[in-house]
Amino acid sequence: MTAFDFELVIGDKNWSSWSLRPWLAMRQAGLPFYERSIRLRQPDTKAQILPHSPAGTVPALKWNGLVIPESLAILETIADLFPMKKLWPEDAGARAMARAAAAEMHAGFTGLRREMPMDILNRYPGRGHTEEALGDARRIVTIWREARLRFGQLSDGDEGFLFGRFGVADAMYAPVVTRFVTYGVDPADLGDEDGAARAYMDAVLRLPAMQEWTAEAQDEMKERGLL
Template sequence: MAMATLTISSKNYSSWSLRGWLLCKFVGLDFEEKILSIDDPGTRAELLLLSPSFKVPALTHNDITVWDTLAIAEYLQEVIPGAALLPEDLAARTHCRSVSGEMHSGFANLRSALPMNLKSHFPGFKVWAGAQADIDHMIGIWRTCLDTYGGPYLFGPKLTMADAMFAPVCTRFKTYDVKLDRKCQTYANRILNLPQMIEWTAAALAEPEELEELDVEF
């Protein structure tokens, strides 16, 4: 039996669940999934951002419970030998924490205008100006990281917490047909084609249609 449990919600809609799940997968943690039902009023409120307190993802490991994706990342970095969710170099490590934190707390317009929905595709989707500004800023972050650390991931040859934080955005760009430059599109495709992302996406596509309408991003 797995010694860890990760509590998540919808794999189709929950970008935060995806981030926490990827972090655990990246470090090779053996864990069981506990999926909260969308029928639960508290979970539904959370998915619609009507609840100020996020319950997912939450990781229970060795009788310790940690929630919030950044806290999960830092915990895994501490307790899993060779986790490598942060670069070894101090400057790169600080940069990684900074862009991960920005993804965690920023880009509100992008979140609301382009909610995660793996089952949908909107060719030619028109992005409003506020969300486009967020997209442009995010592309700038990606370009800087890829140019500075040489790829193929944001901080070099190894997947880090930053890649987990931005992975749901890669799905959004695909869903809403967002045009990217060659370097950023190559990065997004690489993330979408990770074995972990393929596994998650297959499970998302198999989910029942429980949430009829998603008003805001979560």
């Protein structure tokens, strides 16, 4: 497959948490793709998206005459097409828990998403620390710790991610890592007694693709006079 077999339509890198998920996974997996960026928060944003995605949302993956909306569906498609990239754990039990963690992120944590929207380049310590949002954050820390302690740390070739190697579950939670940094959420205050969740956050932030995304977010915001 070549770069033009896949076209990934995404939104602004500073704000679009759903766009980050498939972009990060595809970059980490070394999969070539053409990237099309749509500027968000503009009067014509939806009109700009619709020719590329009938759902009117980003991200969308254009492949083989199909348009695949929704981050998790894109990630599942990539994992199916490239099983050698091992974006799901090979062990059946670990794979089941990774799918559950990814699905919970996709469907839940509305309080956290509402009160602490992704804003990678800014810092708002303490903002959005409502009871509901922090309850979501506590649940997320629990998921991270249980995955790391039960599966990640015991896997062959552990690289510091939830189930050892970087995979779909990590792509789904990467925007949350940035939210914790932006809004000053300390995992130690949410049950991370031994620092497993904090170490996981550091592993995500060290990813070359994550650093590339952040640098490009900065470039976009500078170009638009917003930084």
